[in-house]
Amino acid sequence: MVSFLAAVTAGTSLFMLPLAAEPGKTTPFMTAFFTAVSGLTGTGLAVVDTGTHWSTFGEVLLLVLAQIGGIGIMTLASLLAMMVSNRIGLQLQLTVRTETNTLNLGHVRRVALGVVVISLVVEAIGAVVLGLRLWLGYGYPPGQAFYSGVFHSVSAFNSVGLSLYPDNLTRFATDPWVSLTVVAVAVTGGLGFPVLFEVLRGRRRKRWSLHTRITVPVYLSLIAFGVLMFLVVEWARAGTLGPYGVWEKLLIGVFHGVQPGTAGFNTVDVSQFQPATLLVNDVLMFIGGGSAGTTGGIKVTTFALLAFVLLAEVRAEPSVHVMGRRLGNDVQRQAVTVALMGVAAVMIATLIMLATTSFRLDAVLFEAASAFGGVGMSTGITAQLPVVGQLVIMVLMFLGRLGPITLVSALALRERGRRYELPEERPIVG
Amino acid sequence: MVSFLAAVTAGTSLFMLPLAAEPGKTTPFMTAFFTAVSGLTGTGLAVVDTGTHWSTFGEVLLLVLAQIGGIGIMTLASLLAMMVSNRIGLQLQLTVRTETNTLNLGHVRRVALGVVVISLVVEAIGAVVLGLRLWLGYGYPPGQAFYSGVFHSVSAFNSVGLSLYPDNLTRFATDPWVSLTVVAVAVTGGLGFPVLFEVLRGRRRKRWSLHTRITVPVYLSLIAFGVLMFLVVEWARAGTLGPYGVWEKLLIGVFHGVQPGTAGFNTVDVSQFQPATLLVNDVLMFIGGGSAGTTGGIKVTTFALLAFVLLAEVRAEPSVHVMGRRLGNDVQRQAVTVALMGVAAVMIATLIMLATTSFRLDAVLFEAASAFGGVGMSTGITAQLPVVGQLVIMVLMFLGRLGPITLVSALALRERGRRYELPEERPIVG
Numbered sequence: 001m002v003s004f005l006a007a008v009t010a011g012t013s014l015f016m017l018p019l020a021a022e023p024g025k026t027t028p029f030m031t032a033f034f035t036a037v038s039g040l041t042g043t044g045l046a047v048v049d050t051g052t053h054w055s056t057f058g059e060v061l062l063l064v065l066a067q068i069g070g071i072g073i074m075t076l077a078s079l080l081a082m083m084v085s086n087r088i089g090l091q092l093q094l095t096v097r098t099e100t101n102t103l104n105l106g107h108v109r110r111v112a113l114g115v116v117v118i119s120l121v122v123e124a125i126g127a128v129v130l131g132l133r134l135w136l137g138y139g140y141p142p143g144q145a146f147y148s149g150v151f152h153s154v155s156a157f158n159s160v161g162l163s164l165y166p167d168n169l170t171r172f173a174t175d176p177w178v179s180l181t182v183v184a185v186a187v188t189g190g191l192g193f194p195v196l197f198e199v200l201r202g203r204r205r206k207r208w209s210l211h212t213r214i215t216v217p218v219y220l221s222l223i224a225f226g227v228l229m230f231l232v233v234e235w236a237r238a239g240t241l242g243p244y245g246v247w248e249k250l251l252i253g254v255f256h257g258v259q260p261g262t263a264g265f266n267t268v269d270v271s272q273f274q275p276a277t278l279l280v281n282d283v284l285m286f287i288g289g290g291s292a293g294t295t296g297g298i299k300v301t302t303f304a305l306l307a308f309v310l311l312a313e314v315r316a317e318p319s320v321h322v323m324g325r326r327l328g329n330d331v332q333r334q335a336v337t338v339a340l341m342g343v344a345a346v347m348i349a350t351l352i353m354l355a356t357t358s359f360r361l362d363a364v365l366f367e368a369a370s371a372f373g374g375v376g377m378s379t380g381i382t383a384q385l386p387v388v389g390q391l392v393i394m395v396l397m398f399l400g401r402l403g404p405i406t407l408v409s410a411l412a413l414r415e416r417g418r419r420y421e422l423p424e425e426r427p428i429v430g
Numbered sequence: 431m432v433s434f435l436a437a438v439t440a441g442t443s444l445f446m447l448p449l450a451a452e453p454g455k456t457t458p459f460m461t462a463f464f465t466a467v468s469g470l471t472g473t474g475l476a477v478v479d480t481g482t483h484w485s486t487f488g489e490v491l492l493l494v495l496a497q498i499g500g501i502g503i504m505t506l507a508s509l510l511a512m513m514v515s516n517r518i519g520l521q522l523q524l525t526v527r528t529e530t531n532t533l534n535l536g537h538v539r540r541v542a543l544g545v546v547v548i549s550l551v552v553e554a555i556g557a558v559v560l561g562l563r564l565w566l567g568y569g570y571p572p573g574q575a576f577y578s579g580v581f582h583s584v585s586a587f588n589s590v591g592l593s594l595y596p597d598n599l600t601r602f603a604t605d606p607w608v609s610l611t612v613v614a615v616a617v618t619g620g621l622g623f624p625v626l627f628e629v630l631r632g633r634r635r636k637r638w639s640l641h642t643r644i645t646v647p648v649y650l651s652l653i654a655f656g657v658l659m660f661l662v663v664e665w666a667r668a669g670t671l672g673p674y675g676v677w678e679k680l681l682i683g684v685f686h687g688v689q690p691g692t693a694g695f696n697t698v699d700v701s702q703f704q705p706a707t708l709l710v711n712d713v714l715m716f717i718g719g720g721s722a723g724t725t726g727g728i729k730v731t732t733f734a735l736l737a738f739v740l741l742a743e744v745r746a747e748p749s750v751h752v753m754g755r756r757l758g759n760d761v762q763r764q765a766v767t768v769a770l771m772g773v774a775a776v777m778i779a780t781l782i783m784l785a786t787t788s789f790r791l792d793a794v795l796f797e798a799a800s801a802f803g804g805v806g807m808s809t810g811i812t813a814q815l816p817v818v819g820q821l822v823i824m825v826l827m828f829l830g831r832l833g834p835i836t837l838v839s840a841l842a843l844r845e846r847g848r849r850y851e852l853p854e855e856r857p858i859v860g
């Protein structure tokens with residue numbers, strides 16, 4: 001938390017330097033402050049156009065902040081999750097098998113090192129593929145091609161979603177090399193370090209931890225849902241998929257189904273999305289990606305836990321069993337708490353922005369969900385928000401990225417004994 | 431459930447009679463079907479204008495359906511709640527004090543009689559006050575004045591919100607006699623039978639059941655929040671409060687703060703509401719009123735339980751204590767289930783309506799929340815919805831009115847033993 005504040009302060013100061021902006025442009029405090037928070041949280045929402053306002057120094061600074069934020073938050077979140085699991089592991093040492101120990105083996109240096117290595121390796125692979133494609137397929141000079149490759153790969157892995165091009169990645173809409181590489185890198189970052197660590201260690205699937213066994217299929221299902229809904233709603237719309245051929249529609253559909261749970265790039269114009277697409281994206285952005293990953297939101301496992309609780313309740317099962325494991329009451333309550341707090345944050349933020357601007361709910365809710373989910377897709381209103389609206393967006397970016405994991409570790413690590421129990425009484429529900 | 435279907439069938443058939451419409455008008459099946467469901471659930475959403483389409487016979491039929499629906503559902507819900515509490519009461523007979531037995535004493539006839547008596551007495555008081563006011567204050571002929579008094583009192587108590595006047599109650603916007611009477615009758619109906627029964631029996635507040643001690647203050651707080659937000663957002667808006675004086679603004683604010691949790695009358699034009707007002711109303715309509723009352727929605731106690739769970743979790747308390755009582759894990763999980771199911775129903779319905787029409791999220795979400803909450807306020811889109819949209823609204827009205835209590839009783843009454851417990855494992859949350 002303190003280091004986050006330090007990084008925000010440093011970032012803000014550096015962004016205010018004349019060096020960071022294009023010649024002749026000055027950067028007011030709010031713009032620098034907003035950009036620093038947006039970069040560190042990997043959100044990529046912007047109050048100025050990235051390409052035309054910032055100099056190359058400013059752009060690289062933004063990327064460096066995003067990389068620091070990505071590595072820092074992934075490491076922090078992994079460590080907090082380890083502490084929480086450790087504690088629970090200690091309590092249940094006799095009944096829990098070895099799977100849960102995945103998160104107990106490491107220590108700070110090992111986790112940080114693991115995060116850095118995985119980040120750099122995945123980014124490097126993405127950068128090479130993108131660079132080669134831009135060099136050989138588009139005839140960019142090699143230096144420019146690989147700079148662009150590095151930029152977009154880092155932007156994708158850390159779920160930033162910013163691009164060097166004013167139309168984001170629209171020019172690559174129909175290029176499967178570029179868009180599928182970006183998708184692969186973004187999804188990898190979005191899965192989160194604990195999952196990547198376990199999967200890359202080559203463990204057989206049966207020995208994966210419950211966390212990984214939940215995250216992978218649920219995340220992929222949410223993405224598939226996003227792809228499907230995008231294709232169904234936008235298939236024939238003039239502003240989005242209409243002009244493209246069938247295979248191109250499918251490629252863009254896959255690309256845009258992935259974005260709400262990851263980086264928030266776009267290859268069609270977000271402001272042309274249908275209201276139904278905006279709503280589907282709102283939900284997916286609010287959920288976000290895997291725990292201790294590069295996205296914001298309440299996270300895939302939190303969403304899945306709510307679904308499991310609901311399912312168990314509907315089936316009248318006295319305890320919640322998932323994939324051969326039981327979920328404790330504490331973790332259920334924590335999931336409910338994170339989800340309710342998230343809903344409250346997004347609703348209050350939306351209400352404040354509605355009351356202080358003349359934008360409509362479609363656009364405002366989308367911007368709020370995008371900020372909370374660290375996605376950064378925008379229908380274009382962020383740049384037009386008054387200062388109070390920008391502050392609200394900044395708080396949402398911060399809460400979405402750091403809130404859930406901080407909240408849960410705080411909840412899980414302290415526990416107060418109760419010296420007496422009151423008699424139970426049941427109000428009517430429903 | 432079977433009797434609901436029978437009533438819908440009968441209502442639909444009667445509405446299709448030429449007698450039910452104004453001379454020269456015919457009523458297609460969908461219109462009659464929609465109106466029967468809207469009336470029975472006390473929602474009051476309409477696909478035709480009530481005053482100009484229906485004859486007096488049709489209007490009275492609508493009111494009779496609403497009265498039957500109100501009494502029927504209040505009785506059913508009270509009985510189901512008694513059964514649920516009974517069962518729990520049996521399990522905990524030794525530790526629970528007498529308060530919970532409020533719901534255990536009666537039987538079917540007594541509850542039904544109580545519901546009928548309370549409904550008729552409150553409606554009669556409202557009808558007399560309104561009738562006198564219209565007769566003496568507005569110079570209506572006595573017959574017409576008291577017919578109108580009865581109509582609006584029944585409409586208010588059963589949370590219908592339909593009026594004999596094409597502008598709903600706008601003509602009475604600044605008349606405290608009419609609007610405060612309507613408010614009082616509507617809030618009484620909205621509190622729900624268990625609360626009314628207990629309060630009217632004259633029990634001292636300290637001996638109220640937990641259900642009543644939660645419902646009364648939380649319901650009043652939600653109403654106060656609605657009033658406050660309405661005044662803050664609409665105070666100077668030309669389309670709503672702008673033209674009125676300070677006291678008139680306050681009166682209309684109170685009136686419109688109450689409506690989302692009750693009947694859904696209006697004294698200003700709903701289609702002129704600001705987006706922020708619509709969103710606040712969405713939330714309040716989704717919550718609805720007290721259990722076993724005349725409103726829809728997830729109900730005040732369900733909302734309150736979620737808040738208590740969250741509060742206990744944030745305070746790191748191992749169990750949830752409320753007003754000197756402990757909430758069981760089962761009731762917590764039921765509240766979560768009802769809320770999640772409600773959110774899912776409203777979201778899916780909104781998505782379908784967005785995808786099949788060209789309306790925007792503000793209006794569609796408002797209509798969905800209004801239907802689910804049995805409120806019936808409308809920005810005007812229901813009459814323009816395609817058949818699939820009307821069916822979606824009908825399903826929402828049904829689910830909002832009968833879903834939560836049916837769901838919870840089903841959940842609470844059957845309980846499956848588990849023969850073995852799996853080892854616990856904790857995925858990462860947040």
Ligand SMILES: [K+]
Pocket residue numbers: 042043044159160161262263264374375376
């Ligand atoms: K992003």
Ligand SMILES: [K+]
Pocket residue numbers: 472473474588589590591692693694804805806
């Ligand atoms: K109503």
